[in-house]
Amino acid sequence: MTSEKITAAAAGTWKLGDLPVNRIGYGAMRLTGSAAFHLGVPSNRERSIAVLRRAIELGVNHIDTAAFYFSSLRSANELINSALAPYADDLVIATKVGPHRDYSGEWATAARPDQLRGQVEENLRQLGRDHLDVVYLRRMRQDSIAEHFGALAELRDVGLIRHLAVSDVESEHLAEAQAIAPVVSVQNQYGLDYPNPETDAVLRTCGEQGIAFVPFFAIAGKGGAHGASGTDDDEVLAVAGAHGATPAQIRLAWTLRQGPHVLAIPGTGNPDHLDENVAAGALRLTDEETARLDARHTSGG
Template sequence: MTEKTIHAAAAGTWKLGDLEINRIGFGAMRLLTQDGTAFAPGAVPSDRNRAIGVLRRAVELGVNHIDTAAFYFSSLRSANELINRALAPYPDDLVIATKVGPGRGPSGDWLDHATPEQLRGQVEENLRQLGRDHLDVVNLRVLGTDSIAERFGALAELRDAGLIRHLGVSNVTPEHLAEARAIAPVVCVQNQYGIGIRPEYDTFVRDCGEQGVAFVPFYSIAGTRRETGGSGTDHAELLAVARAHGASAVQVRLAWTLHQGPHVLAIPGTGSPEHLAANVAAGSLRLTADELDVLNALHRRGA
């Protein structure tokens, strides 16, 4: 399919609380290294000017939802610093969503479970790096199945103090979502999901829509090699749909994600201007009922 001049608004819009965004957004993690593996030891840093150019081009194409985190950094690059350098002063309609919970020390060592006090420090770190006096959306990233009440409550207090506008949760169960919503409004759930990825979340995705909560999949276009950024080998059924639309397999994966409901958003990341344009163009791809049946069957097989 052609990518020229296709605007992110072609995917439709959704409101995160009172913030209206185009459903095709941008994930900043893959800006950090040449191969998109942000945390891999020895990964080659990306070209800084090219990364800045990709961010500016994303906004030109209508992307107004950028996903980032203070722990998105490699040996020479920080996603938040790149966003600040590329886009500040920020457009009025730009929504920047970040994540807290896990953290990384200067050497890259991981802190998996932040205390409520450490969460405040992480929020302040994001504020400093992005050069803002408040954060549009903060997702509590969860590892494990323990209660999140104390940590989400700490973020709710920062929301009440005006440092955070809206709250979300990431890598969570339906029980986590219910626990969080009992404390404060939740505008989004950010979980791993895509064709063949976590089909057991299908009901959760639908339930989020019924509750007015956005569902924001990550790794939705990377197929079987999610963490490394590769797409593995795409199945014949998916490739046939792609050929029918003159599209790529990645574009079909993105389109399928957006077809799961008006509340489902997309945050594909890339360091390539060409891939950026193709990802945005995928928001205009309309799949037929028969094509969705084929892709849904592939998804349920976990393929």
């Protein structure tokens, strides 16, 4: 599938609260290293900045990041700031709080509710913003997120955050958050190779309520932060061949086919992969192809 002249607008749009975004966005995690923010070798700074600027040229207006996306030499937020500030009026930057890494890069315990303001302020400082467009509370296996989400709701009330969202949640956590303040988006691991009945249920609930659903690792699947395995079964390869597309593009197209409220945030530090990811937004699977891939997802591949 050619990526020439295809922009992120080809995927259509959705709103994060009152903020319209193209359904193909960009995930910043892989900006900081060859495999992920805590794996591999540090990225090349100039190349990472070029990828970010190319994303904007291609119509990407939704970037997902976090202050804990850093490697030994690179910070995703600092790269975004350096590459894109002053920011375009239509650019929506979403970030996450909850997980915590110390300065050596090691994971520490999850942030307490009273520590979330510090995490929000760190994102503001690194990005050079006076408010954050969207902040996800990343659940860290807590049974209840009410106290943490309530702390973020207070920061929303004082203007540090525009919209609230939740990540790595089940249906009960979404309902718990909504009882405190509006939720504009849910971000869970989800993909063709990652069947999870609970996440499927959350995706459907979001569609019914007009909430954005933003899967992470949509291409990597079970590989998660380590990246895709590089192997694809005959079903995916057959659909890719029919469209002259790559298997990764088929995975993104299938993800977007799950509902108009589903957004994609594929991440890459490779300019060629960026063009391919954005071009996937123009790919339209047939009903028959979608049904075949749906069955594969349900069965676990």
